[in-house]
Amino acid sequence: MNKRPAEIKPATGKLGVLIPGMGAVATTFIAGVEAIRKGHAKPIGSLTQMGTIRLGKRTDGRSPAVKDFVPLSSLDDLVFGGWDVFPDTAYEAAKKAGVLSNEDLAKVEGFLSGIKPMPAVFEPEFVKKLHGTHVKKGKSKLDLAEQVMADIAAFKKQHGCERMVMVWCGSTEVYRQAVGVHQTLAAFEQGLRDSSPDIAPSQIYAYAALKSGMPFANGAPNLTLDFPAMIELAKKMNLPICGKDFKTGQTLMKTILAPGFKARLLGLEGWYSTNILGNRDGEVLDDPESFKSKEVSKLGVLEHILQPHLYKDLYSNIHHVVRINYYPPRGDNKEGWDNIDIFGWMGYPMQIKIDFLCRDSILAAPIVLDLALFLDLAQRVGFSGIQEWMSFYFKSPMTPEGLYPEHDLFIQLMKLKNTLRHLRGEELITHLGTEYYD
Ligand SMILES: NC(=O)c1ccc[n+]([C@@H]2O[C@H](COP(=O)([O-])OP(=O)(O)OC[C@H]3O[C@@H](n4cnc5c(N)ncnc54)[C@H](O)[C@@H]3O)[C@@H](O)[C@H]2O)c1
Numbered sequence: 001m002n003k004r005p006a007e008i009k010p011a012t013g014k015l016g017v018l019i020p021g022m023g024a025v026a027t028t029f030i031a032g033v034e035a036i037r038k039g040h041a042k043p044i045g046s047l048t049q050m051g052t053i054r055l056g057k058r059t060d061g062r063s064p065a066v067k068d069f070v071p072l073s074s075l076d077d078l079v080f081g082g083w084d085v086f087p088d089t090a091y092e093a094a095k096k097a098g099v100l101s102n103e104d105l106a107k108v109e110g111f112l113s114g115i116k117p118m119p120a121v122f123e124p125e126f127v128k129k130l131h132g133t134h135v136k137k138g139k140s141k142l143d144l145a146e147q148v149m150a151d152i153a154a155f156k157k158q159h160g161c162e163r164m165v166m167v168w169c170g171s172t173e174v175y176r177q178a179v180g181v182h183q184t185l186a187a188f189e190q191g192l193r194d195s196s197p198d199i200a201p202s203q204i205y206a207y208a209a210l211k212s213g214m215p216f217a218n219g220a221p222n223l224t225l226d227f228p229a230m231i232e233l234a235k236k237m238n239l240p241i242c243g244k245d246f247k248t249g250q251t252l253m254k255t256i257l258a259p260g261f262k263a264r265l266l267g268l269e270g271w272y273s274t275n276i277l278g279n280r281d282g283e284v285l286d287d288p289e290s291f292k293s294k295e296v297s298k299l300g301v302l303e304h305i306l307q308p309h310l311y312k313d314l315y316s317n318i319h320h321v322v323r324i325n326y327y328p329p330r331g332d333n334k335e336g337w338d339n340i341d342i343f344g345w346m347g348y349p350m351q352i353k354i355d356f357l358c359r360d361s362i363l364a365a366p367i368v369l370d371l372a373l374f375l376d377l378a379q380r381v382g383f384s385g386i387q388e389w390m391s392f393y394f395k396s397p398m399t400p401e402g403l404y405p406e407h408d409l410f411i412q413l414m415k416l417k418n419t420l421r422h423l424r425g426e427e428l429i430t431h432l433g434t435e436y437y438d
Pocket residue numbers: 020021022023024025026083084085086097120121122123127130132168169170171172173201202219220221245246247248249279280281284360361363364
């Protein structure tokens with residue numbers, strides 16, 4: 001130990017996990033947690049459940065499980081709720097999403113059937129392909145935010161939750177940039193009172209969560225948290241926030257491969273990515289305005305990893321294209337193709353082809369679990385504002401104004417684990433390693 005560990009409040013009592021958007025990702029996450037609690041499945045893909053963390057020197061032989069190293073809520077203490085624009089129970093929604101087999105769903109049917117979404121805050125203007133009916137009515141956007149706060153308070157009381165976290169798993173809203181109402185908390189609150197058309201439903205949930213003392217994570221690429229007013233509110237309430245857009249599928253592969261090309265100084269001429277996807281997410285992303293949010297989130301990755309301004313000969317002229325095509329027969333089982341044109345010694349070209357037959361929600365579910373548990377840890381430690389150490393989970397990690405995000409998956413993992421070591425007063429691992437040769 002090199003310093004005193006941080007004071008961390010214990011993870012006792014129930015942790016409420018509230019989710020706006022109870023579709024494929026949310027129901028796969030909830031069903032999985034219940035299946036794991038009953039011993040039917042293993043939490044594969046979850047760092048909080050299956051990961052280990054090396055402490056001290058390589059020769060020390062200390063690699064505890066992450067969940068034994070930092071105090072995290074036990075899966076048994078998680079309770080789930082949420083909102084959706086459709087009234088389907090979590091069981092019905094999971095059936096429609098078609099991610100998990102009937103056999104797996106049957107084992108948790110009773111549990112999922114008991115989870116009924118609360119009526120949503122929804123505006124069709126922000127998700128054009130959806131026509132939900134299970135929607136709140138309000139005199140103003142402030143009134144809607146207050147209704148969400150009342151839902152949160154009622155849920156907390158009903159389930160006896162000690163603490164709560166919110167993770168947005170709702171559909172991708174249309175692309176918007178921050179404008180006047182997003183600049184200060186006062187302007188945002190005035191915008192709520194005036195029902196400003198610039199305030200999206202996801203922002204109303206985020207506002208209600210933070211006002212209710214709940215940390216918030218944004219799993220979609222829409223503008224929900226990453227503007228000055230929301231960061232101001234998170235700081236004021238001393239709450240952690242993170243986002244955005246779960247890093248799964250093609251972008252996960254990109255942030256695994258691109259750091260390797262850069263490490264070996266292999267040049268890149270083009271990266272063409274296309275997907276076919278047949279779930280509701282795919283349908284929503286068929287709308288160009290929702291796709292724009294996704295595209296911006298997906299395109300940023302290569303630029304930041306490859307740093308063309310530092311490696312002009314290798315990366316200054318990259319053709320990066322990302323396409324998503326809605327193709328119903330595939331359901332949630334996306335197929336993503338990548339054609340990567342790289343070049344090596346003396347400029348000789350080479351190609352790499354990837355055909356990833358992936359299951360989006362299977363990749364996203366463990367991320368939701370880790371985010372819920374780490375956000376709760378962060379709140380018990382007293383961290384507030386943007387949690388950069390959770391960038392590991394996102395396609396477009398939030399950073400303060402003027403700081404570029406770190407996209408390299410391996411640097412992100414090191415940052416996450418070093419944050420945990422730092423919390424526990426352990427030596428940070430720098431990989432310098434001279435001590436082995438002294
Ligand atoms: N699956 C992945 O790998 C992955 C990766 C990154 C991001 N995401 C994002 O996560 C989100 C969820 O993905 P999914 O596959 O579960 O989609 P989905 O369409 O199955 O579920 C989204 C749900 O949100 C509901 N919804 C929409 N607007 C709402 C609102 N205002 N309030 C409450 N509910 C609302 C919809 O009715 C739907 O049930 C999407 O935005 C998606 O882009 C998913």
